[in-house]
Amino acid sequence: MASDQIRTRFAPSPTGFLHIGGARTALFNWLYTRRHEGTFVLRVEDTDQVRSTEESTQAILDAMTWLGLNWDEGPYFQAERVAIHREMVQKLIDEGKAYYCTCSPSELEAKRKKALTEGRKPKYDGTCRNRGLSRSPDAVVRFLCPEVGVTVMHDLIKGNISFNNEELDDLIIERADGYPTYNFAVVVDDAQMGITHVIRGDDHVNNTPKQIRIYEALGYEAPLFGHVPMILGSDKARLSKRHGATSVMAYQEMGYLPEALVKDLVRLGWSHGDQEIFTLEELVRKFSLEAVGKSAAVFNPEKLLWLNQQYIMAYPEEKLVEAMHPFWEKRVFDASNRRFISKVTADLRTRAKTLVEMADASAFYFQQEVEYDPAAAAKFLTPEYGSHLEAVVERISGIGDYTKDGLETFLRALAEERGTKLKWIAQALRVALTGKTISPGIDEVMVTLGKERVIERIERALARIGAGN
């Protein structure tokens, strides 16, 4: 098959936000498609008229966009294609490959429960299979599945998997409301959209043989399948809200960079030797389904956090500042001075694991009057340290070289002159300028704040010491 003919799709159902697991599936599809220069189709599977919402559709599209997973076609909406689905259902009925069924949901449910308690597989018992029923208001359509033989799936990730056809059952392909069910619509749409590779979650493995039978009944050639293993939570149970944030956009709100999430997700199940850090281009070049593991992976938020920190450190300044704006705005910090915030981010980028942390840590740069941490003030805003601070204000206006290096030289000389260690002067200054004992390098802080504000803040600290508290 020529690689330029590869067509893949991501087919979320709009019944919630884009989940970490869904995002990884989308990512694998995207990487595989870009790697082979194919076409990536986005199709929204909204045939569940009750649960599908437009907000969810938008949320999923937003998350895809944020992650950088652009699609080449779509989004197509499955519900808009019901006429086609019905036509195909009719075709199967006409050919005797599907039939109407009037078993009620409640009696089916009762039979299911009974089978389960009796230790049998809860499959449809075929009550209506040979009744020759015709269309009626609450009749559904069932697909006539062969009961003998074996259906094998050639999975690009898991290898060959075979199923005894007796395990399959006469699944419903059209509901009473006239809408197709998943297993049917997905086959019709994938076939008609020319999808060549279906890359989806592991949880679809058992649906595949049924779908293969439907492809066959409809006279379509089945695509190639690749089932990617699930993502589990720390207790090895399927990842859910219990394990923390699972929505992609929640990570944006928590101050994660899309690149970090993407790189974390890709390594969950896929690897390339010992390599840990990849550029997007490398990922596209090196990605392959053969290198995707077969076993489920536990999502590790700490590794994502580390990756996020790595990306914050390496991010181009322009992009970092842009990503930071919403977080500053939320805190009502005036981030309009480009030169200033550029220095702020430079000071903080090695000290923040998330943009939220960075925004919080940057507070003192923006505040008119710093808030003193009580313990820090108690220890360093004392007459003894105050004398160091006085010495600093006295000389500071005379410093010609007001730069990081110049200030460091100045402070070291001052410490020596006053017979103390630099760290004591630095800590006192730190509290006076930032309110805390933890901050970026004191010389960096002084440069970023600027001479005027440094003097103001030292004087305010001095006043506080003078007032005796």
Next chain:
RNA sequence: GUCCCCAUCGUCUAGUGGCCUAGGACACCGGCCUUUCACGCCGGUAACCGGGGUUCGACUCCCCGUGGGGACGCCA
């Protein structure tokens, strides 16, 4: 219960019969650097689920067991 899948450090993983005294990364623990905190650097603890085979030789192949996950909807 039935069917399907999976199984290397706590976690993500490398490993495709000898290169394994099992490698990397996160986390953790030491140390260095140092004006605090980070960053960075150096070092350490830590794993082949169990039992049978096959083979001169199994982490690697086969079988059984155990454990985990998934599926069994007029959800997708």
